[in-house]
Amino acid sequence: MLKTGKMFKMEYLLALTALLLLPCISLMQTRAATEVDRNRECSLTVSVETGGSIGSSDAYLEDFNRMKIPVAVYRVADVDLTGQNFTPEGVFSEMDFGTMNGDPSSAAAKDWQALAGEAEKIVSSAFVPADASVTIQRTQEGEGAAKGVITGLSPGLYLIVPKETYNPEYTVLYTFTPYLTALPGSAYTVTGEGSDAWVYDTVIGLKPEADRQFGKLNIRKTLETYNEALGKATFVFHIIGTDPAGTVQYDEVESMTFASAGSKTLTIDQIPAGLSVTVTEVYSGASYTVSGSGEETVLIVSDAAAGADAAQEASVVFTNRYNGGNRGGYGVTNRFESDGNGGWTWNNPTVSDGE
Numbered sequence: 364m365l366k367t368g369k370m371f372k373m374e375y376l377l378a379l380t381a382l383l384l385l386p387c388i389s390l391m392q393t394r395a396a397t398e399v400d401r402n403r404e405c406s407l408t409v410s411v412e413t414g415g416s417i418g419s420s421d422a423y424l425e426d427f428n429r430m431k432i433p434v435a436v437y438r439v440a441d442v443d444l445t446g447q448n449f450t451p452e453g454v455f456s457e458m459d460f461g462t463m464n465g466d467p468s469s470a471a472a473k474d475w476q477a478l479a480g481e482a483e484k485i486v487s488s489a490f491v492p493a494d495a496s497v498t499i500q501r502t503q504e505g506e507g508a509a510k511g512v513i514t515g516l517s518p519g520l521y522l523i524v525p526k527e528t529y530n531p532e533y534t535v536l537y538t539f540t541p542y543l544t545a546l547p548g549s550a551y552t553v554t555g556e557g558s559d560a561w562v563y564d565t566v567i568g569l570k571p572e573a574d575r576q577f578g579k580l581n582i583r584k585t586l587e588t589y590n591e592a593l594g595k596a597t598f599v600f601h602i603i604g605t606d607p608a609g610t611v612q613y614d615e616v617e618s619m620t621f622a623s624a625g626s627k628t629l630t631i632d633q634i635p636a637g638l639s640v641t642v643t644e645v646y647s648g649a650s651y652t653v654s655g656s657g658e659e660t661v662l663i664v665s666d667a668a669a670g671a672d673a674a675q676e677a678s679v680v681f682t683n684r685y686n687g688g689n690r691g692g693y694g695v696t697n698r699f700e701s702d703g704n705g706g707w708t709w710n711n712p713t714v715s716d717g718e
Contacts, residue, residue, distance in 0.1 A: 397549075397559045398444040399518050405546035405563045409434050409499055409523065410510040412568035423573065426530040426537070427509050431500045432569075433526040435493035436513060439482050440520040442545060446552055446561065449520045449545075454489050455482060467545070468555035479542045482522045499525075499569075520545050525569050529576075533668035534637035536574040576636040576665035581678040582617065582629040588685040589624040590650065596621050598683065599646035602631070604638035604663065612638055616645075634677075636665030642679045650688030653681065 411427045439458070440449035447467055451458040458481060463470045485491065497511035525539035548565050550557030582600060589596070597620045604613030612635055619629050634640065644657040659679040668674040 397446075397561065399442060399446045399547060399561060400563075401444070401518050403518070403547075403563055404514065405516045405518060405565065406512060406514045407436065407497075407516060407521070407523075407544070407546065408510055408512045408564070408566040409497060409525075410508050410566070410568050411499060412570055423535075423571075426535060427499075428501045429531050430509070430528055430537075431498050432509075432511075432528045432537070432539075434497050434499060434511060434569075435486075435524045435526070436495040436497070436516075437482070437486055437491060437522040437524070438494045438517070438519050439522050439543065442519050446518075446545065446547065446549065454485055454491055458482065458485075466555070467552050475543055476540070479522060479540075482543065483524060483541045486522065486524065493524075494521075516546055518546055523567065523569075529667060529671075532637060533665045533671060533674075534576050534635075536576060536667065537571045538574060539569045539571050576667055577633045578636045578663040578665045578669070579676050580631045580634055580640060580642070580661070580663060581676055582619070582631070582642060583626065583678060583680045584619050584621075584629070585626040585680070585682045586621045586624050586651070586684070587654070587682060589621065590685050591623075593650055594622075596648040596651055597646070598644060598648055598651075598681075600681075601643045601645045602640060603643075604634060604640040606635075606638060613640065618646075634663045636663050636668070638663045640677065644681050647683055650686055651683045652686040653683055655682060657681070 411432070437455075438452070439455045440451045440460070442449055448464045449460050451460070458478065460478070463474065463478070495513045495516060497513045499509050499511040501509040521544055522541060523544060524541045527536060527538040529536050544565065544567055545552065546565055547561040547563040549559050549561050551559040580602065584598060586596070597618050599616060599618045602613065602615050602617060603611060606612050615631075617629060617631060619627060621627070639660060640663055641658060641660045644653055647653050647657070659681075661677040661679055663677045664674045669676055
């Protein structure tokens, strides 16, 4: 009877020991199951995120569906079997991942962004060739958002550097924040939560910033005949710019003053590119008459477009002549600019008129 009791206790202790070991064995099996397969190739699909700082308007979506955005990819570091420890390589060997190693999910986004910025500086200063590249574009209708796919990447930490790109009309310059991404990745290593299963085919979205471009408007004025006895003659133009939806985005009045017959050009800077601008000569001097049309409409071309594909700057032409009258018509356009402290500064155009 005593022997039986001892055997029972022994069996109980063995069973208890097995139960206590079971969580450890399970954990070891889980870790073993989630080790990175270093012999497996990864792929990277790159697209463009909308919303956020640039909004989600149809105009931006349409831009991305018509653009070609080059993206360069650089392998910055190797990754160990845990997928959470990185060893920088090559020109990046001096980079320090510090507390990022061991638990990447605990690092703040700003810390990863700082490392991405450091890696980008190395790329730029050392003229490092890309390990891979792709162009984000939409190849056919109905396939969804524009994207680019890179295959055949070995496991590691990669720097993604999209090139700043104009939309087809050169009215907006899109810039993108470079950043680091680990291949393969998992929800757990990124957030500290969720599945730890490795995803070898990773999809990322670039974060764009939209920089609106501006262009010039040249108003070319010719005064064919001039009556010196009447003195200076001022001509006034009303300029209205509308966007493709017909909304007024620019509304200003400009003037030109003549002290003799001849031609001169007034150039106006910083008009949003892409606006359709209508220029109307609303005052032609008391004794002068417009020859031909007193109104012209032109599209504002950005300075970038004029430099890139020799697009012509927006220009309108007006011609006037003396009509035999005896009344002068000289004036100035007053402008008041805020000094930033609640006051205003008067910009007197007669000071720089030179006439």
